[in-house]
Amino acid sequence: MKAAVYTRTGEPGVLELVDQPVPEPDSGEVLVRMALSGVNPTDVQFRAGKAGPPPYGWQIPGQDGAGVIEATGQGVDSTLVGERVWVWEAASGRPWGTAAEYTLVPSRQIVLLGSVPFEMGAALGIPFLTAHRCLTVGELMPRHLDLGSLADRVVLVQGGAGAVGNAAIQLARWADATVIATVSTSEKAQLAAAAGASHVINYRQQDVVAEVKKIAPHGVDTIVEVSGDQNAAVDAQVIGHAGVVSVYSFRGEELTLPVMRLMPPNARWQFVTVYQVPAAAKAQAVQDVATAAAQGGIRVGADAGLPLHYYPLAEAADAHTAVEHSAVGKVLISTSQEQPA
Template sequence: MRAISYSQPGGPDVLQLGDRATPEPGPGEVRVRLAFSGVNPTDWKSRSTTQPGPGGQVPDQDGSGTVDAVGEGVDPVLVGERVWIWEAAWQRPHGTAAEYTVVPARQTVLLGADASFELGAALGIPFLTAHRCLTVAESLPDRIGPGTLDGRTVLVQGGAGAVGNAAIQLARWADATVIATVSGPDKAQLAARAGADHVVNYRQQDVVAEVRKIAPHGVDAIVEVSAATNAAVDAQVIGMHGSIAMYADDGGAEVTIPVRAQMGPNARWQFVLVYTEPRRAKELAVEDVNAAVLDGAVRVGTDAGLPLHVFPLAETAAAHQAVQDGAVGKVLVDVTR
C-alpha cells in the first residue's frame, strides 16, 4: 500500500511516501481503507519529538474510510461500513496517512450514510477535545445533547480554530449561549458561521466588558486556546462553579492565576489532553459527537466556519507544515490522491 512514514523525529521533511505492507487486523481489530486523514497539532508535535519504532511510524490520529476487513472477535457485518477513526497512531505504528490502517474496533465509529468522509476525518481530536472542555465543570452535565446546556453560557477563546469551531457547534447543539473571541473580521465571520451567538474581537474590544454585558454573573465554561495569554481575562469572567479548560500549549509558557479571586466562585482550571483523559469521559465524548453527526448538527467547510485545506497523500509534509504554521480551518490529506 502507499503510505507516509518516518523513521526518525524531525521536521516535515522526515515524512516520506513509500510502499509498506498492508496491515492485517488482529483479534478485536478492524482494517479501514482510508479516504481522508485529518492533521492536528499533536501530529506534527509527535513527529518532531517522538522516536518511532524500528519499523517506522505512519503519522496522523484521525481519519475516515470504509471497513474492509475484521479480525477475530469482530462482527463481519462491519465490512463495508463507512466510519470515522480516532487515535489511530496513539502508541501504535499505523496512523491514517496511508491507504489502509488497522485500529481496535472501538476506535472506529459508524459515519452514517449522509455525512461526508471530509467531515469524518475532521472529527476525532478536535471534537473530542471540545467535548471534554464543555463537560469538566462541576455544574455542567457530563453528556452533551439538545437542551443539556440550555440556560448556560460558554466562552470560546479562539473561535476560528478547529477545536474552537467544534466547541461552538457542540455547545449550540446543546442550546448554550456561545460567546467567541477572535482576532479580526474574517475570523469573526467564521465563528458566526459556526453558530456563535456573540463574537468579540479581542484586538479592538474589551473582552471582560463585552462578556459581562452578555453574562453579568459570569460564564459557565471557558474553552481556552491560550491560557498563558488569557488567564487574567478568564479569571474575571468565570462564573460560579465554572471551569477554564486549557487544551493548547503556548510553547512551554506558564499560567499565572489569581488564587483568591478564583476561590470565591470555586472555579476549576482544567488541563485537557484527549489521549490521556479518563477512559469513560472519552467514551461518552465519542457517543455524543457521533450523535451530533447523526443529528446533522456538525458540519465542515467555509459555510460552517471551518475552511478545508486538502492535500494529496504525497504532500502530507506540506499538510503538516500548514498546521504547524497555523492554517485557519481544518487540514486534511486525501489518501486516494
C-alpha cells in the same frame, strides 16, 4: 499500499511516501481503506519529536480519518465489512496512523458514519473529542451532551476560529448554550459566526472583559481556553460561580492566577489532553459527537466556519507544514486517487 512514513523525527521533510504491504487485522482489529486523513497539531508535534523517536522504528502519522472497513480480525463482526466509518486516535501507541491507503484500528476506535460525509468524519476525532471534554468536565456541568443539555449555560470559547474552537462552538450550540467567541481578525469573526457563535468579540479591537460582562453580567459557566497562560487574567475576571476554565492549549510553561479573586466563586481551572481523558469520559464523548454529527449539529466547510484544505498523500509533508503555519480550518490528506464509495 502507499503510506506517509517517518523513521526519524524532525521537520516535515522526514515524511516519505513509501510502499508497504497491506496489513492484516489481528484479533480485535479492523482494516480500514482510508478516504481522508485529518491532520492535527499533535500529529505535527509527534513528528517533530515531542514524544521522542518512533517507538516502533517507523510511524504513519494521523490520529483521525474516515474510510471503509475492508476486513475484520478475530472477534470482530464480519458484517462490518463495507461499512463507512470514522476513526479516532489511530496512531496513539501504534505505528498505524491514518495517512495511508489502509490502516489498522482497534475495533473500539471505529464509529459508523452512516450518510455523514467522509470530510466530516475525518474532522471529528481530536478536535471534537477535546471540545467535548472541555464542555463537560466541570462538576456542575452535564457529562453527557445532547439537545438542550446546556440551555441554561453561557460558554466562552477563546480562539473561536481554530479547529477545537470551532468544535466547541458547534457542540455547545447544538446543546443550546449561549456561546461567546473571541477572535483576532474580522475574517475569523465571520468563521466563528458561521460556526454558530451567539456573540463574537475581536480581542484586538474590543475589551473582552467589558464585552463579556455585557452579555453575561454574572460571569460565564465554561471557558474553552486555547491559550491558558496568556488569557488567564481575562478568564479570572469573567468566570462565574462554580465556573470552569478548560485549558487545552498552553503557549508558555507557567501560569499565574489571582487566587483570592477565584476562591469566592469556587472557580476551577481544568487542564485537558485528549489522549489521557478517562476511558468512560472518552466513550461518552465519542457517542455524543457521533450523535451530534448524525443529527446535523456538526458541519464542515467554510459555511460552517471550518474551511477545508486538501493535500494528496504524496504531499503529506506540505499538509504538516500548513498545520505548523496555523492554517485556518481543517487540513485533510486525500489518501487515495479514488475515494471509497
